[in-house]
Amino acid sequence: MKDVQYFIKQIHQFAGMKLYGTMGLMGLMSLIEGAALLMIIPLLYFIGVLDMSMDIRQIQFLFEWIQQIPENYRLLFILTFYVFVVLVVQWLKKYTQLRHASIQYGFLHKVRTTLHEKILIADWGFHLQKKSSDIVHILLTETGKISSGTNAVLQLFSQALFTIIQIGIAFWLSPGITLFVLGAGVILMFFSKKFVRRSIKLGQRNFELGEQYMAGLNDNAAGIKEIKVNGLEDRKQEWYDNHTQAINNEQMAFLRLRSSSYFRYKVTSAVLIALFIFGALQFFQAQAAQLLLIVLIFSRLWPRVTTIQNAMEQIGAFMPAFYRVRKIEKEADANAENKLIASVLSPKSLIELRDVSFSYDSRTDVKALSHVSAEFPIKQTTAIVGKSGAGKSTLIDLLMGLHRPNAGMIVVDGEEKSSDYLLSLRPQMSYVSQDPHIFQGTIRNNLSLVKTEVTDFEMWEALRFAAADEFVQKLPDGLDTELGDRGVRLSGGERQRLVLARAILRQTPVLILDEATSALDSDNEQKIQQALENMRGRMTVIVIAHRLSTIRHADQVLVLEGGRVIQQGGYQTLAREQNGAFHELLQKQQV
Numbered sequence: 350m351k352d353v354q355y356f357i358k359q360i361h362q363f364a365g366m367k368l369y370g371t372m373g374l375m376g377l378m379s380l381i382e383g384a385a386l387l388m389i390i391p392l393l394y395f396i397g398v399l400d401m402s403m404d405i406r407q408i409q410f411l412f413e414w415i416q417q418i419p420e421n422y423r424l425l426f427i428l429t430f431y432v433f434v435v436l437v438v439q440w441l442k443k444y445t446q447l448r449h450a451s452i453q454y455g456f457l458h459k460v461r462t463t464l465h466e467k468i469l470i471a472d473w474g475f476h477l478q479k480k481s482s483d484i485v486h487i488l489l490t491e492t493g494k495i496s497s498g499t500n501a502v503l504q505l506f507s508q509a510l511f512t513i514i515q516i517g518i519a520f521w522l523s524p525g526i527t528l529f530v531l532g533a534g535v536i537l538m539f540f541s542k543k544f545v546r547r548s549i550k551l552g553q554r555n556f557e558l559g560e561q562y563m564a565g566l567n568d569n570a571a572g573i574k575e576i577k578v579n580g581l582e583d584r585k586q587e588w589y590d591n592h593t594q595a596i597n598n599e600q601m602a603f604l605r606l607r608s609s610s611y612f613r614y615k616v617t618s619a620v621l622i623a624l625f626i627f628g629a630l631q632f633f634q635a636q637a638a639q640l641l642l643i644v645l646i647f648s649r650l651w652p653r654v655t656t657i658q659n660a661m662e663q664i665g666a667f668m669p670a671f672y673r674v675r676k677i678e679k680e681a682d683a684n685a686e687n688k689l690i691a692s693v694l695s696p697k698s699l700i701e702l703r704d705v706s707f708s709y710d711s712r713t714d715v716k717a718l719s720h721v722s723a724e725f726p727i728k729q730t731t732a733i734v735g736k737s738g739a740g741k742s743t744l745i746d747l748l749m750g751l752h753r754p755n756a757g758m759i760v761v762d763g764e765e766k767s768s769d770y771l772l773s774l775r776p777q778m779s780y781v782s783q784d785p786h787i788f789q790g791t792i793r794n795n796l797s798l799v800k801t802e803v804t805d806f807e808m809w810e811a812l813r814f815a816a817a818d819e820f821v822q823k824l825p826d827g828l829d830t831e832l833g834d835r836g837v838r839l840s841g842g843e844r845q846r847l848v849l850a851r852a853i854l855r856q857t858p859v860l861i862l863d864e865a866t867s868a869l870d871s872d873n874e875q876k877i878q879q880a881l882e883n884m885r886g887r888m889t890v891i892v893i894a895h896r897l898s899t900i901r902h903a904d905q906v907l908v909l910e911g912g913r914v915i916q917q918g919g920y921q922t923l924a925r926e927q928n929g930a931f932h933e934l935l936q937k938q939q940v
């Protein structure tokens with residue numbers, strides 16, 4: 350319930366007076382509808398169903414009022430008045446519906462943008478823990494439910510307002526009948542609590558199925574090649590079939606629940622009205638006018654009870670979404686990256702890690718980096734080498750401020766810094782990962798993403814640096830070639846070169862390459878090596894490489910093993926250390 354309250358407060362903050370205005374209009378509408386209800390009585394009187402001798406003191410004034418009108422115009426007046434009331438009510442309904450929708454969609458937009466921003470700002474640890482499909486599912490589906498759920502809560506409030514007004518009118522007409530209807534409604538709602546509980550359960554199931562569906566679809570789309578080459582089509586189709594069937598079953602179960610609840614309320618209404626009329630006639634010798642009142646009050650009040658019950662079931666079904674969205678929002682908040690320090694000066698001579706340790710899981714003793722001390726001289730090239738799983742990527746992620754060290758110190762130009770410093774330094778770093786990502790759109794879109802005011806000349810320069818100019822020139826639309834989903838229209842090597850060009854275009858003082866040329870042929874790799882060589886002394890380059898032939902030009906080499914730096918020094922010096930790990934690595938690769 351706390352989560353629902355949170356979003357109600359949010360919508361209150363978002364819509365402010367507009368919200369009260371809409372709810373006020375709802376009240377006005379119910380008032381007019383109530384008045385329209387009273388209109389039926391003079392109409393019935395006029396057409397002779399009722400006569401003046403009846404004991405209906407409360408509405409006596411309606412008859413007197415009618416008698417003021419000349420007899421020839423009475424019917425015309427009443428019918429015109431009736432049409433006018435319907436017109437006003439329907440116009441108000443339309444207007445309030447639109448206002449409601451504008452609040453609902455506006456709020457959905459706010460919930461989505463706020464959550465999206467929080468997720469973007471959340472640190473790397475948060476993203477490592479979350480499945481990307483779960484995030485997509487929450488942003489796509491669950492936020493929609495929040496908006497509908499908040500709307501259902503507001504509807505419930507308005508219904509309550511509506512109901513209070515209607516109860517007021519009904520009470521004025523006949524307190525006894527009103528109390529009876531209300532009493533019956535409250536009792537029935539009490540015995541219908543299980544419907545709300547089951548709605549919550551089904552909502553939870555709906556969430557889980559949705560999450561699994563999104564994860565499965567993502568997985569299938571990303572792994573379509575694996576599916577085809579491993580002949581997994583039947584298995585995947587079977588999964589899809591079963592899963593969509595489970596979603597159908599859940600939706601049918603919800604529909605069954607709603608219709609059972611509806612059925613129960615309708616039947617109870619009929620039974621109650623029959624009992625009441627029977628009792629009124631048998632024991633109180635009620636007049637036709639009083640019977641009419643019974644029917645009128647029932648027909649006005651009972652649907653309110655049904656609507657409130659319906660809204661509660663709906664809210665119940667949305668409840669898990671409130672919880673999930675709020676949960677991810679809280680997690681993202683708790684893991685928000687600190688604001689970047691506005692003007693961090695570039696390091697002048699040295700970035701140094703002293704005795705740094707880092708573990709992915711604080712619950713275990715397993716350390717990805719253990720007491721690492723390493724120096725990264727500015728405007729020099731540092732190569733990081735080591736076996737798979739040695740901790741090379743983790744070390745780089747730490748340097749980019751993606752991970753915070755659990756222990757140790759960061760020293761820049763001899764000055765101790767907090768780990769936030771690296772975070773602030775991140776805008777000065779460009780990075781090409783092992784598995785570079787191409788965003789949707791054209792080559793131009795991908796390049797201009799990192800530098801908005803960029804000329805074609807600058808783009809071609811960067812492409813040339815990354816040895817990507819030739820293949821881009823051969824593409825049908827050059828820079829404006831659409832790259833498709835994740836750049837699937839490019840080869841692995843072309844993707845790497847394009848992402849390298851994107852990194853170069855940022856013109857940052859630090860360039861970090863994590864196996865960034867692993868998919869290249871030796872020709873293109875050499876071109877890039879040459880380009881990097883040309884930048885020597887102008888840029889700080891940190892490069893992870895498995896192919897040791899590519900790091901000959903490095904000013905220094907760090908050798909990692911089991912999360913520790915086991916050697917650090919110049920390429921040639923380390924190569925000469927006969928019993929050293931680097932020498933062994935070189936020998937294995939016959940470099």
Ligand SMILES: Nc1ncnc2c1ncn2[C@@H]1O[C@H](COP(=O)(O)OP(=O)(O)OP(=O)(O)O)[C@@H](O)[C@H]1O
Nearest residue numbers: 477709710717735736737738739740741742743744
């Ligand atoms: N997200 C993660 N969660 C938990 N453990 C991780 C995570 N990423 C890496 N590790 C672990 O941390 C250790 C170091 O991994 P890292 O990716 O830094 O190695 P690496 O030297 O870059 O390997 P490779 O050359 O294969 O890329 C490994 O034992 C790995 O299993």
